Amino acid sequence: MMQPMSAKELEYIVDSISNEDLLLKQCGVVATSATNQAIKQTCHQMINMHQQHIQTLVQSIQQHQQMAPSQPQN
Template sequence: MYNQGNQTISSKELAYIADSIKNEELLTKLCVQGAVECQNSSLKQVLSQLSQERLQNVSTLTNTLQQQAGITH
């Protein structure tokens, strides 16, 4: 277990976060690919927005891992 202040996170939770990062990265790639290949401008916009949301999730999850590891930027 890792302790950050009064918050404790288990190794299993850290592994879940790492898996979530991989999944979000894959979803981002798929959304970007779909936006590039899409002919429908409305769908292209939605896929672009989804890719940005996925990137934000990756950032949030990465920051969580860094905080738990004691790494700060």
């Protein structure tokens, strides 16, 4: 049974999206500019993972959207 997300959880999710966004861009820089092929390839592969993570995090906000109260509780 799904419960509403806490304010703290929402903040962690938002911070996590910033982290993933930064990692995605950093990996993009390495994937395009590194001369070492092994490093280049590893970072290229990681881009997909970070994209998936962002998607998962955004979806978790979406899933809890309807349950969120419009008035402060207690």
